[in-house]
Amino acid sequence: MNGILKLIVAAIFNGTPLLYGTVGEVLTEKSGNLNLGVEGMMYMGGALGLGAAFYYEKAVGAAASGPVAVALAILFAFLAGAAGALIFSFLTVSLRANQNVTGLALTIFGTGVGQFLGEYMRVREQGYVAVSNSLKAAFQLSPFPRFLQDLPVLGQLLFGYNIFVYLGIAIALVMAWFLGRTRAGLQLRAVGESPATADAAGINVTRYKYLATVIGGGISAIGGMVYIMTVAGAVWNHEGLSGEGWLAVALVIFCLWTPLRALWGSALFGGLMVLYLYLPLSFIPGQLYKILPYVVTVVVLVAVSLRQKRENQPPESLGSAYFREER
Amino acid sequence: MTGKKTPLIRLAKRDAMPSWQRWAIRLAAIVLALLVGGVVMAAVISPDNGNFFRRFIGAYATVLDGALGKKTAIRQTVKNFIPLLGTALAIAPCFKMRFWNIGAEGQITAGAVCATYFALFWADKLPQVPLLLIMAAAGALGGGLWALVPAFFKARWGTNETLFTLMMNYIVIGFVKWLQGGPWEKQPKGSQQIAQFAENACLPKVAGVYCGWIVVLVLMVVMFLYMKYTKQGYEIAVVGESERTARYAGMNVGKIVMRTMFLSGAIAGIVGFLLVSGANNTLYDGVADGAGFTAITVAWLSQLNPFGMAGISAMLAVLEKGSDTLQTRMAVPVAISDVITGVLLFFMLGCEFFIRYKVIFRGREEKEGTK
Numbered sequence: 001m002n003g004i005l006k007l008i009v010a011a012i013f014n015g016t017p018l019l020y021g022t023v024g025e026v027l028t029e030k031s032g033n034l035n036l037g038v039e040g041m042m043y044m045g046g047a048l049g050l051g052a053a054f055y056y057e058k059a060v061g062a063a064a065s066g067p068v069a070v071a072l073a074i075l076f077a078f079l080a081g082a083a084g085a086l087i088f089s090f091l092t093v094s095l096r097a098n099q100n101v102t103g104l105a106l107t108i109f110g111t112g113v114g115q116f117l118g119e120y121m122r123v124r125e126q127g128y129v130a131v132s133n134s135l136k137a138a139f140q141l142s143p144f145p146r147f148l149q150d151l152p153v154l155g156q157l158l159f160g161y162n163i164f165v166y167l168g169i170a171i172a173l174v175m176a177w178f179l180g181r182t183r184a185g186l187q188l189r190a191v192g193e194s195p196a197t198a199d200a201a202g203i204n205v206t207r208y209k210y211l212a213t214v215i216g217g218g219i220s221a222i223g224g225m226v227y228i229m230t231v232a233g234a235v236w237n238h239e240g241l242s243g244e245g246w247l248a249v250a251l252v253i254f255c256l257w258t259p260l261r262a263l264w265g266s267a268l269f270g271g272l273m274v275l276y277l278y279l280p281l282s283f284i285p286g287q288l289y290k291i292l293p294y295v296v297t298v299v300v301l302v303a304v305s306l307r308q309k310r311e312n313q314p315p316e317s318l319g320s321a322y323f324r325e326e327r
Numbered sequence: 328m329t330g331k332k333t334p335l336i337r338l339a340k341r342d343a344m345p346s347w348q349r350w351a352i353r354l355a356a357i358v359l360a361l362l363v364g365g366v367v368m369a370a371v372i373s374p375d376n377g378n379f380f381r382r383f384i385g386a387y388a389t390v391l392d393g394a395l396g397k398k399t400a401i402r403q404t405v406k407n408f409i410p411l412l413g414t415a416l417a418i419a420p421c422f423k424m425r426f427w428n429i430g431a432e433g434q435i436t437a438g439a440v441c442a443t444y445f446a447l448f449w450a451d452k453l454p455q456v457p458l459l460l461i462m463a464a465a466g467a468l469g470g471g472l473w474a475l476v477p478a479f480f481k482a483r484w485g486t487n488e489t490l491f492t493l494m495m496n497y498i499v500i501g502f503v504k505w506l507q508g509g510p511w512e513k514q515p516k517g518s519q520q521i522a523q524f525a526e527n528a529c530l531p532k533v534a535g536v537y538c539g540w541i542v543v544l545v546l547m548v549v550m551f552l553y554m555k556y557t558k559q560g561y562e563i564a565v566v567g568e569s570e571r572t573a574r575y576a577g578m579n580v581g582k583i584v585m586r587t588m589f590l591s592g593a594i595a596g597i598v599g600f601l602l603v604s605g606a607n608n609t610l611y612d613g614v615a616d617g618a619g620f621t622a623i624t625v626a627w628l629s630q631l632n633p634f635g636m637a638g639i640s641a642m643l644a645v646l647e648k649g650s651d652t653l654q655t656r657m658a659v660p661v662a663i664s665d666v667i668t669g670v671l672l673f674f675m676l677g678c679e680f681f682i683r684y685k686v687i688f689r690g691r692e693e694k695e696g697t698k
Contacts, residue, residue: 036489040669087673095680100427100489102676104623109669112662119660120371243497250490285509291501294494301494305486325338 007271007278009156012165014231015270017042019168020223021248022255022262023175028085028216029252030179031209032192032317033092036103039245040110041084041217042224045077046241047117049225050234052076053131053139054121066138069131070163073139073225081221082214084110089213093206096321107245111238114224118236130235139163139229164226171219175259188212192315195322205322220248243294250297253304256312269293337687349682356678357628357671361387364667372657386653393652394645398535400652405536406606408644410435410598410615413543414622415629415636416550417594420587422623423554423631424567428588430477430492431595432619433499434470436612438596439603440503441469443521443610446528446603447511455527462528463600470596471589473499478588482581496619503612511610521610530605537605544637546594551633563587595619621647624668628675643668 021038028035052072057064088106091097121129131139142149143166144159151159179185190198191208199205224241232240247269254269255261276289304312368386369379376382394404414431421428442462449458473495480486506512506521513522530537554560562583566573573580598618603610621643629635643664650664 091673091676095677096683097676097679101623101627101672104427104429104620105627105669105672105676108620108624108665108672112665112667112669115662116660116666119662123658123660246490246493250494253487253490285505287501287505287508290504291498294497294501297494298491298498301486301491302480302484305480305484325340 003278005153005156007275008267009160010274010278011267011271013161013270014274015266015268016161016165016168017223017227017231017244018248018251018269019172019262019266020164020226021220021245022251022266023168023172023259024081024216024219024221024223025248025252026216026255026257026259026262027175027179027219028213029257029318030188030192030315031212031216032195032315032320032322033089033209033213034099034103034319035085035088035106035213035217036100036249037084037088037106037110037217037245038220038248039243040107040114041081041221042227042245042248043111043114043238043241044080044084044117044224045221046224046228047114047121047236048080049073049077049222050129050131050228050236051117051121053135053229053234054125054129057131057135064132064135066135069135070138073229074167074222077222077225078218081224082218084221085214085217086210088217089210092321093209093213096323099319099321111242114241115238118238122236128235136234139234162230164222164230168226169263172259172263179259189315192317195317199322199324205324209322220245223248247293247297250301253314254297254300256304257314269296272296335689337689338684339687341683341685344682352678352682353630353675356674360667360671360674363670363674364663367666368653368659368663371659376657386657386659389653389656390646390649392649393656394648400648402535404644404648405540407647408640409536409539409543409606410602410618411621411625411640411644412637413539413546413598413601414595414618415625415640416543416546416633417591417598418619418622419550419626419631419633419636420554420560420563421591422626424563424584424587426478426481426584426588427489428474428477428492428591429489429623430474430495430619431591431622432615432617433492433496434474434592434595435599435602435615435619436496436499436503437473437592438466438470438599439610439614440499440506440599441465441596442600443511443524443603446524447522450525450528453527458527459530459604462604463597466596466600467593468596470599471593474588474592474595475585478585481588482584500612503610503614506610507612524604524608528604529608530601537601539601539605542597542601546597547633547637554631554633559583559586621668624672628671 021042025035025038052075053069056069056072084106088102091102092099140162142160143163148159149155179189187198187203188208191203191205195205223244227241227244228234228236251262251265251269255265272293275292276286365383365386369382372382372386376385393400395401414435418428418431442465445458445462445465453461477486477488477491477495480491481488508519511521512518513520530539532538533541554563562573562578565576565578566580566583570580599614602614607614625636625639625643628639646664646667650661653659653663654661
């Protein structure tokens, strides 16, 4: 029982970076833009988020406050992802470039920028970019009071996570409400399904595509920062981050473009990533066990393509550009 | 059409541009991207190296010197060049078909694993030439089959190939990690490494570099002929332009997709064979070392033209080797080469727009009309 509880907690903890990546990409894809650059944006977000927290502490010294550092890290990670997504939008929406290749270019660019910044900070600070333990606590410890966390079972299961878990869940809930219950959300979905119809109805297709992609990219990039600051222990670790963004893109398909399914989908994949630690099987070597999330992703991709249900389809215009003149 | 009602900027499709003009625009994009890259490098180099302009020039001078300054440096640059060109040639037919194979990294690794099997367990039974041929064939088969898996599901059920091919990378690389620390680990155990190949499993050197460079140059010519002059090459182009047209013309799209992907994976597998047998003389999990991704850049920057790919590969190989030197001499992180590669791609993708469309500002047209 205790083992299962630990696994669930670890799954939610490790799945949170994926949750941000996925929810952000859901918003992007709802506008009909297939941004494959999530991996790159998460790298940029990770490097800038870490940098923001580190240089903030360096600037103000011991007076550094945890909440401010968290807010700055979120802000800079968001801006990094938004900037990457803005390049993507400009190239694909305004300059009509191919979305697939542009997304791959953003991945190459973003992973390069992330590693470049991570390495540059390391060299400039002579060795080690890490925040102090008191700041780390603001990123990694639960925001709830001690007595709630000490409740048996429930305390661990509900109140023991870092702040980003709750923020991520909140973002997913808001996103579900926005897409399903608001006028702007409806118009956004119209743009993704049929931009020509949306255009004829007087919806500004270009504006929706830009906004959804830029905000979505920003949210995805926060996931990279969350990975670096929590899972990786607040030091730059590009090897650990590698693959997260791509799993997030796959999760969008897995959760069928709905933010609510991303909630448990990300936890499921977070669990698959650490299952080898919690449920070691003697007949599967650790290194082979570690590829489980990728194998499951492949199985999911195939399963989704086999079950072609009407309501489970991607936005109709996903991946194709819209030119009013070429209707 | 007067005054305020016309939008500030309008777009119109261009008639076909002469080819020299197209390449001039693309060249301008490359130059612009290199300028941006130079500004980034100059910004992070310490001011001890002179003013901004001198740092800018100094950065590229260091890159060129580091990549081409010495004989050993040139050899290393050529070693970087081989997998780039080989892999770009591998993914070119897929991209032409609009099949987004981003799993070249894994196909290289799969080919490398198959070739390594023969290098480790058959080297004492076979002389060099047949052994190398068998290794090459095994590499091609391994890479091809690894690529065929996603192609089969794409052709049969339309499974998303981008993510499928990518996930296959992580799977095979994880498999190599297991081989390294498990059944193929060299004696004594504990090193997490696979033994160096016996001499007869290693490719001979020609002009100081293993003969892989000859292989990829031959492949380049073959690929050019295949894409341009064969029926299969034509079918690839038609499927890429419009799947419906291909179907209407009676082509079996699924078959073409699978055949092309097998071919693509096979070439990547041969690159894997070249890497283990020529460059590293052993297998490790990072054998592909990002070539699968950089090759996407190469293929796209050269507009899928095999000879263009050789040029772009050479440029990126120089950049890669040079940025190593830049790191040791001027403390610029080596990832700068990825940043510049990304910027290059952005500019190249953007410039296609100006080849296809012309931008008309408000007021311009009246003037042109009165001429």
